[in-house]
Amino acid sequence: RTYNFPENRITDHRTGYKAYNLSTVLDGDLGPVIDSAIAMDEAERLAAIGEQ
Template identity: 70%
Template sequence: MRTVDRSERIRTYNYPENRISDHRTGYKSYNLDAVLDGDLGPVVQSAVEADEAARMADVGQGA
């Protein structure tokens, strides 16, 4: 069984603080209970915005 180093984590769920953090996009919110109930809109939106920013950066570099 492999352990996951902190730098390899995609998301952290902190139940005592009711916090969710997406390490790829920089998203952090204190609404973990809502996310677990299915309110994924803000999490998905952060992924969409991160993808768009990466694509725009690639275009700016001529890729």
């Protein structure tokens, strides 16, 4: 992840998640970051099932 303080931005390069609420995330509101990781995991699992 990239934490860009001047732009108040957090970017998760694995999932493509980007938001301009860095202070909220650093205060512990990780829900959207976790949700993007879960969505990526689910998509990868579904793709793997489709390849079988």
